[in-house]
Amino acid sequence: MKIGYARVSTDEQNLALQIQSLKKAGCAKIFTDKGISGGEFQRPGLQGAIDSMGEGCCLVVWRLDRLGRSISKLIDFLEGLQRRRISFLSLNENIDTQTSSGRLVFHIMAALAEFEKGLISERTKAGMSAAKSKGKIIGRRPLLTELQKAEAAHMLCTQKIPLAQVAAHYNVHPRTIKRHVQCAAQKREGA
Structure with a gap:
């Protein structure tokens, strides 16, 4: 049908x-x-x-x-x-x-799509490599500086300021603060 x-x-x-x-x-x-x-x-x-x-x-x-x-x-x-x-x-x-012939066209399209995907990946990797060699930072810029991360950890752990309030102070989502404070705690444990 x-x-x-x-x-x-x-x-x-x-x-x-x-x-x-x-x-x-x-x-x-x-x-x-x-x-x-x-x-x-x-x-x-x-x-x-x-x-x-x-x-x-x-x-x-x-x-x-x-x-x-x-x-x-x-x-x-x-x-x-x-x-x-x-x-x-x-x-x-x-x-x-x-x-x-229809199946052949379908498989040719699939092969071309896979080829295109590979080319895009290669160009992306080459562009990232070139940018890194010029000293550029790849990826999203950090929302908080190292100093701000330390201050946020101090506000949370020492001053006992609520997470939402610390996040609002730095104009970021509470998850961002939580992630950075956890990272700081893990670094201290590893040291």
Whole structure:
């Protein structure tokens, strides 16, 4: 059984063209999401489509970008369908995982997504290494200086000032103070 899925990003957009194409493709049921971004795969209409499908069914979309924008997330999603023995058909791109050529296109997309992920990782590591060699600090700047950490520990431990009040004094979350005071206590124990 073919199950259709259609999505538009804003409430002003129209689903009519997608629904018409999905009906023409022979979809028995069509699930929709309106006003929802394609960035995430947690959508009520998409979940309804997936929940209604069993082994041997086929998820049909008008265009691949109606399912999602991120290639890596699309690959993960389609692999999940494949594990459940659910096929996939994108009408405009003519990707049909029931055919040899459709599976080939799917695997090429997966390989390209993995390659892109590797390139991004390599560039990130190279950039961080270059920054470190120039003496730049990598990562988030500390919210408290070493002096402020010591003062906060003194306020908490010696002066018995409540945690929330110490955090408010330094304009940070109480967890930040607690984490730094615990670190200070662990350093003293190790010394």
